[in-house]
Amino acid sequence: MSTETARKATNIVWHQGNVTRDDREKILGHKGCTLWFTGLSGSGKSTVAVAVEKxxxxxxxxxxxxxxxxxxxxxxxxxxxxxxxxxxxxxxIGEVAKLFTEAGSVNLTAFISPYRDDRDKVRAIMQPGDFIEVLIDCPIEECEKRDVKGLYKKARAGEIPEFTGISAPYEAPNKPELTLRTAEKSVDECVVACLEYLESKGYIPAA
Amino acid sequence: MSTETARKATNIVWHQGNVTRDDREKILGHKGCTLWFTGLSGSGKSTVAVAVEKxxxxxxxxxxxxxxxxxxxxxxxxxxxxxxxxxxxxxxIGEVAKLFTEAGSVNLTAFISPYRDDRDKVRAIMQPGDFIEVLIDCPIEECEKRDVKGLYKKARAGEIPEFTGISAPYEAPNKPELTLRTAEKSVDECVVACLEYLESKGYIPAA
Structure with missing residues (x-):
């Protein structure tokens, strides 16, 4: 057995005086959780995450x-x-999101994260309610039309292999906690939807 | 170029409205940093870290x-x-500590982390002042005498290969920000030393 593993098994007594997650959340004034944004390239994950953070x-x-x-x-x-x-x-990323969540932070992740199985595994390592899956739903035609960075053009030209939505799959969540249709809603409307969700479920106090 | 890498290069404009580290520290009321505890097995890293957290x-x-x-x-x-x-x-661990530090948390790490080079690399990826190396200095004879978990006994018997201090090296920091001699000082005294350091350098407000 390794040193670290052995320590884990035997130092339970030491940790009884530990600050708990509850304690940490108390001084922060809200609960920890992870808003996991998933969606196609150009769908608006980062834009929404940045606005929610603000x-x-x-x-x-x-x-x-x-x-x-x-x-x-x-x-x-x-x-x-x-x-x-x-x-x-x-x-x-899931393991780090879990640590931030346990620290009491409202953690936001903005990755395409195209595979359902990968996302479900993240959900599974977290406490129930800690993982909030947010589908950033935008038709690929719209993402491709925006194509701010010219990535879709390159992908169509075969210059980017395994590009999600073009030459690699995107597996949308079956039951996301939230769906934000960024082709129909403004960024502000998406932010309101996120904050209302967090409020209604008691993660953050009402404004 | 990958999608994510390409995004990084081109989305600078999006991020101008970002919440900054400074902003995050403002609502927390203190600065982010990492107290990196290093020392032999049984030297008291976890005990001190838990008491500092409290x-x-x-x-x-x-x-x-x-x-x-x-x-x-x-x-x-x-x-x-x-x-x-x-x-x-x-x-x-260093990369995660960096993220917590940038989030504004006073992050505590409790790992033997025996190699100077590994610790120096962590220091190097952080902003100046963010990495606070704390040597938990306890003579190996004392650690071995305590041997709460019987690990030294097993190491001496050859049952644990590459055990730090017995059959693998421990490279103490040359210039740690703090040295805590746990064979001479009580846990409370160690905690006071850590908090005084954090106060005197302006990481946390004076009590």
Whole structure:
């Protein structure tokens, strides 16, 4: 048995005086959870996450965004884009989201996360209610029309292999806690929907 | 170029309205940082970390402990104890500590983390001042005498290969921000030393 594993098995007594998740949430004034945004490239995941973060901040709610910027260049910088690496990418993000959630943060993740199985595994490692799956639902025609970064054009030209929605599957959630149709709703309307959900379920106090 | 990488390069405009680290620290009322406890097995890292967490909580400071309990069975459950895996273990912990620090949390890590190079790499990825190395300094004779979990006995009997301090090296920091001599000081005294450090450097407000 390893040192760390052995410690885990035997130090339960030490931890009885621990600060609990409940305690942490008490000083923050809200509950921890993860809003897991999933959807096609260009559907608006990051845009909505950034706007939700701002709205939460204005209410004094402690939140944090995990996205390509801070994950792909840090924790997951040693992963590529093979199917196995994509799965490991989401697994690690899920584990980090779990830690933030247990710390009491309203954690926001903005990754395409195209595979249902990968997302379901994240849900399974969390406490019931901690994982809030938010489908950013936007027709691929609309995502492709926006194509702000020219990625769809490149994908159609075969320059990007395994591009979600073009040459790789996107598996939408069967029962997402929330669905935000970004082709029909404004960013502000999406933010309101997220905050209303968090309020109605008691994650954050009413404004 | 991958989708996520391409997004990173082009979505700078989207993020201008972002909540900044400064903003996050403002609503928390303190600065983010990582107290990185390092030392031999049985030196008291977890004991001190748990007591510091409690003292911070009593002051309303949001903190979180990363330790073997929540890392080895979660994020790093696919790592073993080979030299390469030990290095990857500390690298991932460092990246998560960085995220918590940027979220504004006073993050506490309690891992033997025996290699100077691994710890220095964590320091290097963080902003100056974010990484506070705390040497939990306890003579190995004392750790071995305590041997609460019988690990030293097993290591001496050759039952645990590459046990830090017995059959594997421990490289103490050259210039830790803090040194806590747990054979000479009480846990309470160690806690006071940590909190005084955090106060004096302006991470947390004076009590």
């Amino acid at each position: 709205a939460l901040w204005e209410r004094g709610v402690s939140s944090f965004i995990l996205d390509g910027d801070n994950i792909r260049h840090g924790l997951n910088s040693n992963l590529g884009f093979s199917p196995a690496d994509r799965t490991e990418n989401i697994r690690r | 003292a911070l909580w009593e002051r309303g400071v949001s903190s979180f402990i990363l330790d073997g309990d929540n890392i080895r069975h979660g994020l790093n459950s696919n790592l073993g104890f080979s030299p390469a895996d030990r290095t990857e273990n500390i690298r991932r």
